[in-house]
Amino acid sequence: MKKPNKEHEIDLKSWFFKFRSKWYLFAAFTLVAFAAAYVYVKSSERIYNFKSTILLGDQQTGSKKAQELLEILHVQNKGIKVEDEIGLLSSADMVKAALQQLDFSKSFYVVPDHWLNTGFDIIVEEQYENTPYIVQLDTSRTQLVDVPFEVKILNDKEYELTVEGENIPRYNFTKHEVLGIVPELRFKKVLKFGEPYTDNNMNFTLLRANNGEGIPSAKKHFFVLNSLASQVEQRLSTLHIEPIERESRVLVLSTKGSIPEKEMLFLNTLMETYVARDLEEKNQNGRKTLEFIDNQIASLTDSLKQSKQALSTFRSSNRISNIDMQANSTYERLQQLENDKAKLNTDKQYYVAILTEIKDNEGFTEAVSPAVAGVQNPILSNLFLELSELNNKKAGYKASATQINPMLKEVDGQIASVRNAIIANLENLISSANISIQDVERRISSLEATLAKQPENERRLADLKSQADFVDNKYEFLQEKRAEAAISLATNTTDKKIVDRASFWGNGPVNAAPRVIYMLALVIGLIIPAAFIVLLDNVDNTIQGKNDISSITNIPFLGVIAHGTKADKLAVKNNPKSAIAESFRSIRINLQYLLGDTNFKVIGVTSSISGEGKTFCSVNLSNELALSGKRTVLIESDMRKPTFGKYFNVSHEAGLSSYLEHNQPLEDVIQKTDMENLDIIPCGPIPDNAIHLLETPRMQQLIEELKKRYDYVVIDTPPIGFVSEYFILMRHMDTNLYVVKHKYTEKALLNQVNDLYAAKKVKNIYIVINDLNYNNTYEYGYKRKASYYYV
Structure with missing residues (x-):
């Protein structure tokens, strides 16, 4: 069964050993890193920081008088923001304007x-x-x-x-x-x-x-x-602007470059251009204000002339000098005309009455006294007076004369003539009175019409006068504001101020400080090989040592076989004092110690795949058992790929296959070796179907017979990852050795044997690590110190 990985545990000593074993990588990478750092330091331009500061002023821009005027005229005014000014100051247009003043x-x-x-x-x-x-x-x-x-x-x-x-x-x-x-x-x-x-x-x-x-x-x-566009692009890439602190109106301008004179000149010119442009914009606002006022004054001049001309024309056309006095005079004239009309009507009625009396009553002329009648006309009065005298004269004649008296007749003729004259005069007076009454009535109508138009004239006159006064006041106001705006424009200043001109910032270069570069080179020279080693270790999925075995399986660990060369195939026999021989000696002792209370004779040796040293281990273990005085027989059960010929001088004419397939006697297939107490049974001729031969009862008979003749029977089995012969032979074995090769066997290959072990289908199985180099592993590094024990 596979054990859980200890993911969060780090064996620092193991890693230190791995790093130390690859010391040459660290030395090589460090040397290369220092060389690269030296070239970088020498080849890189020294880049320095430069900074300057500028004050933005308050939120108002432009002429103060112009601002006041725009407020009066209800023109919307917007304040500035620090972010907007930063954007303006760092814009391509502003940088271009600054560079155009420089010879870059x-x-x-x-x-x-x-x-x-x-x-x-x-x-x-x-x-x-x-x-x-x-x-x-x-x-x-x-x-x-x-x-x-x-x-x-x-x-x-x-x-x-x-x-x-x-x-x-x-x-x-x-x-x-x-x-x-x-x-x-x-x-x-x-x-x-x-x-x-x-x-x-x-x-x-x-x-x-x-x-x-x-x-x-x-x-x-x-x-x-350099084209202007490339200059602008280069400057924008290094220019940085930010407020000195939050909500502050002091901006810090910074840039980087290798030529101090150019960088400081650029920063100073940029600030000067920004301040000059701000002043120019304010002057432009002032000039626009003056232009606006001048245009207004020009239009008001025409309006003022037109309003005064309209007022004057209205007065002259309506003959108005003082409308109140003129109204009073009109009312007086109307009253006088009314009085005149009444008198004329009275006189007319009087004349009509007299005329009627005279025409209707001939005696009227004798009875009426003109003086009493109150006739005002002198001609009529004289006629009435003459008539009165003639009447008196007639009365005198009548007293002393008769009707036929010529004197009386003459007087009557004179009276008739005067009476006709009075009638004619009265008719003329009545006619004249009618004419005078009509004239008075016409004049009264004219005055009444004039009085009827008086309110409209007053309103028109008031409108024209109000308009003229408004234009006149506005004209005087604009004249005053124009004078103020002209004074303000002449004395205009910017509220932007350069606080600190450009200067060095920092203690040295920001890109190629030699100490920092060399320290960084040292770190990189150590990190790269370390990372490479860690990467290889994580990518490497092969068995590295005992810790890997214990982390992926519960199968007991028996021991390790030291690393050797091709000449050490029979190290136990040829060089018994070598590290390899000592490794097999240790495995034999551990195996005898672990199985001391059991009667084990049949030892099976297998592995996952070919090349892990399974045959090497079985041969040398057999030699070690024989050297210990135990009669041992070694069986080559891998009849697909026989390899005993590399270790022994054997004949393949007879062997395990011939014993199982052709019933050849056991004595004919067992071959002696030059090692005392060690016999071998090679595979013999390669059969067509090896697995069927191993399943025959004759294989069981062979094992039983060998157990009687020998102390140990060692079976070199095929790898379980390729073929299934091991599962056939497994039932004959008392002990199983599972060989894995250091840095060769992949961890995943142990899954199959793990499953067998977890299902308890295999007994007494132990893992052996083959070809382990003590110099390349931390777990057995201590054995390097015992090298003088080996030959």
Whole structure:
């Protein structure tokens, strides 16, 4: 039965032994790791950290006066967020704007004259100012970018330029755009310093810098022209921005690079560009505010003119200067006209009454006194006065004259003439009164119409005046705000502030600190072989020692056979003082000790598969039993693959097969060996069906007869993993030895014998580990110290 694995137990001593036995792996990997670390330290650029800080200011942006104006005009204003400013500051557009102010389009490199650069350019260093030459580009023409231009300085006047590459972009530095691709270029030419070189792809001039003084010699120099897009991409990959703490408006800008001057210059320029752009945006807001106010003032100027013109036109068209005074005057005139109309009507009625009296009553003229009648017309009054005098004269004549008196007739004629004149005058007065009454009534109607329109005029006048006042006030307000916005724009400042300019951060390089690299190399040099050994141990599913046996089976463990060579096939006989002979001696003693109280004579030796040393163990165990003075016979029952010929000088003409199949006498199949007390029965001729022969009763007779003649009968059986002969022979055996080979037999192969043992179908079975090298196992490492006991 298979035992449960002790998964959580770690045998540290065992692992230490395994690691120590492979010390050469650790030494080799450590040496390689140190060599790689040395090359890495020498070839890697020293990358440093650089940091700077900037203050964002408050949440308002733009001109304060403009903000106030926008609030008054109900324009929505949104505050800024730190996250938004970080995104803006780290945007490709902002980085591009900063790089356009810097001359980073050229990168210079040098390959130092170092032994590591003998075969390959391993150590490559970037230069910034201390270069042996200066590159002047014609930015108005096409250039090749992102490809190395190798410069070999021949002398102070000449240099050799080499350019090799594929799919090289053709770039215009003025427009910052790729104009095409050069599929392949192989260029090598000797040029002169100071002379421009021009072709369809390259347009530049190289100048000698300080005649090469103060510049160390190098294996190679080269430079690379960088497109703006590649510069932006490179900067964005190293730029990192975050607030100094949560909710803080102080941002920390950090980057990494090998050239301190370039990195600090970039950070400073980026912050300056950000601050300048912020100020420009605020000035732009101020200018937009002024433009907005100017547009409003321009439109209000027209509106103001139109409103005043409309008010003036309305006043003039309606003849309105003071509408209240004009209303009072109209009411007075209307009252006067009403009075005039009443007087005219009275006069008319009076005239009509007099006329009616005169026409209807001829005596009326004699009785009425004009003065009493109250006639106001002077002509009519004179006529009535004349009529009165004629009446008085007539009365005087009548008193002294008769009706035929000529004087009386003359007076009557004069009275009739005056009376007709009065009637005519009265009719004229009545007609004139009618005309005057109609005129007064017309004037009254006109004044009443004027008074009826008075409320509408008042409303219209009030609307026009209100509109004119509103436009005028708005105009004055905008004029005031324009003056304030102009002053604010002239004195505008940004609320963004550079706190700390760029500087080194840290105590040294962040990527190639030699101590850290070498320590890491040491760790890697130890971890890789250790992991390799652990991996191999976990992958290796073969038997490693006694611990593996005890973890996968309950079958008792008998002992181990030491590792040997092919020359040690008969080690027990030929070299009885060897470790192998001692191993078999120990197994014999253990076997006799374990089975001391039982009568065991038949010992079966088997294994899982071929190659595990089953025959080797059975032969040497038989030799050991014979050396101990026990009469022993060894049977080769594996009639499919006989191997006794490798150990003994045997004849295969007679053997087990001939005994079982042809009833050959036992004396004819037993063969003597040169070892005292040891006989063998080889397999004989290979039969057609070995398993049928082993099942015959004659096999049982053979075992019974041999048990009578010998002290021990050792049977070398076929492996149980290949054929089933062992299950036939198992019933004849008193003891079974199951051989497994160290680092050869897989653990899974023991499942079959485990099942037999668990079902109690096999008795007295013991496991033997064969070919165990004491130097390669922790469990028996102590036996290495006893090597001087062996020969």
